[in-house]
């Protein structure tokens with residue numbers, strides 16, 4: 001299976017990103033040369049999707065320290081951690097950003113006695129490793145998840161969780177890509193995913209590229225399709241899964257999970273281990289990003305409400321673990337007891 005596009009590429013001495021705000025109408029690749037441009041790209045969802053945000057943040061940290069002329073490691077480390085907090089402020093919910101930055105921070109500290117220029121190169125090398133690992137991990141997630149899919153199934157998915165949202169292949173969409181590759185003759189119901197329409201704009205674009213049959217639906221149609229027996233499986237991505245399996249994901253995911261339970265439809269969350277947050281016990285503690293009301297009151301910058309209309313715009317919601325059938329990871333399928341079995345994923 002070939003994906004002939006990359007959401008993020010490191011090219012010589014800078015990042016090149018596929019600007020996801022321009023898809024599906026325009027495929028615009030932009031050069032990103034500074035940490036500020038990385039912060040802006042993440043904030044404006046030019047780069048988006050939990051794993052892709054982590055990868056971009058890792059390269060962004062290198063761009064932030066590359067030209068530092070610190071007197072010693074201590075002053076270098078102060079600047080490094082200042083940039084880590086800066087990058088984290090771009091979007092708080094997806095744990096992959098803080099996971100990637102913390103991994104680099106720990107690698108730097110383990111090499112603190114090295115020459116500062118060598119440490120900078122180690123930061124870039126670690127960013128590239130995180131990027132390459134994500135590609136392999138997402139392929140494995142797809143292979144593991146495809147085994148759950150039966151021939152002829154109709155699969156419903158939400159938001160965008162494909163190669164655009166990761167290093168390659170994706171998470172939930174990787175399951176769909178690999179099920180199709182295994183000749184499972186699937187069909188996909190693609191939630192448009194208001195307000196930013198990641199489903200309509202990005203998942204539709206990726207499924208067209210993969211030549212996988214799908215129908216676009218409005219978010220409000222999902223329940224009725226389930227009730228009619230037209231959905232065999234729901235698979236979504238995640239931005240942060242806590243130690244007990246509570247899952248933060250794109251707004252609208254909770255409603256899908258409740259509807260799936262009501263209609264006895266398997267509901268799976270596909271994610272890399274880097275999206276689990278074992279430091280957080282339950283979903284009640286997850287910070288949910290609130291975005292500008294204009295994303296709700298406007299469509300493609302055209303107002304769809306009367307002037308000065310107030311709007312509430314949480315980017316994510318939290319699905320309690322009781323609504324989740326299982327987690328599809330690169331290490332296999334995780335089933336309840338989630339607290340126990342998620343912990344086992346991380347045991348050596």
Ligand SMILES: CSC[C@H]1O[C@H](OP(=O)(O)O)[C@H](O)[C@@H]1O
Nearest residue numbers: 048049050161165237238249250
């Ligand atoms: C594999 S991407 C995970 C996750 O990220 C998306 O959010 P956003 O488009 O705001 O970055 C969505 O929640 C996906 O499920």
